[in-house]
Amino acid sequence: MWPNIWRDDMDQITIETGMQDISSGTCVQFVPHSHEANFLDVEPRNSCWSFLGQPGGSQTISSQGPGCMWSGVAVHEFMHTLGFVHERSRSDRDRYVTIVWDNIMQEHIHNFRKHATSNLNSPYDYDSVMHYGSLIQALPSLKLPKPDPYISSGQRDGPSDLDLHKINVLHNCGR
Structure with a gap:
């Protein structure tokens, strides 16, 4: 899965760094979205949040605000999508x-x-x-x-x- 990213270049680099932090130590791989039915959609909504697990279809990850744009915060939200609670x-x-x-x-x-x-x-x-x-x-x-x-x-x-x-x-x- 690869998020649909509507952000500037620095935000995209931050999010991609978070994905790489996960991919480099696990078998989970993020791939560019083309026609997959299930995918992540990183959007600048309100605050930092994601739903738990992959329910199917488009799954929004919100990363709005200065506290959200850290690769560790991206990892945190991606781990929610992978099924992890706090x-x-x-x-x-x-x-x-x-x-x-x-x-x-x-x-x-x-x-x-x-x-x-x-x-x-x-x-x-x-x-x-x-x-x-x-x-x-x-x-x-x-x-x-x-x-x-x-x-x-x-x-x-x-x-x-x-x-x-x-x-x-x-x-x-x-x-």
Whole structure:
């Protein structure tokens, strides 16, 4: 899959770098869209978001705003399309983080709900590009991590080694 990109050259390079960060460590390949029924459509809509998984047909990834144009943010959104939830939404997350529900802005509550995930027999990844820090979408929303609150968490530099491993496992890459 290859996104339909309606952006300037620097934005396109940023998005393509995110795709390359995934492709270089997994069997997932992004190919230019021609006639495929299922494809990604990266558009400058409101904020940074994507739907979970590939439902079929055109799938929009929004990357509007200065905070969206980082290759690690592109990786984050592409991982959503590949079927990954936020690390803080894993079924086993309560063993690793504490959610402070009273501090979460109402419009972001849905981003903190647990999903019924298999976790791919992988350990919790504080360094995942799918993890947020403690001050995202709330003040503070997470007490991180258990048992050592001084371990850093969340980043938008690119996929962690464990992120790439999980993509390979989920998509039967055999790497």
